Amino acid sequence: MSAAAIAPFLAVSMLAGATQGGARTGGMRTLLARTGPADRAGLLSTVFLFYSSAAILSLVAGRLTTTFSLMKIARRLRRLVLIGVARVLVIARPA
Incomplete structure (x- = not known):
């Protein structure tokens, strides 16, 4: 990676992380709101x-890059x- 690409890469990575965090939090909130206390651990x-x-x-995909x-x-994972x-x-x- 070139030095000029590091700042945009980090910015996009932070944005992706924030987006995934928001999606995960919203998904959990939706699931847990519809689940009784006795069923939450299993969920x-x-x-x-x-x-x-x-x-x-x-991790397996990372090892396969060698x-x-x-x-x-990516094509094989898409097929899977x-x-x-x-x-x-x-x-x-x-x-």
């Missing part, structure tokens, strides 16, 4: 399990996500 456990899964996937190009990894979304849509379809 939060499930949410953080999914966050952990995303973190593990990111073997594959970033674009190749699309397959997952299609499966969820089929499984979660109302009867």
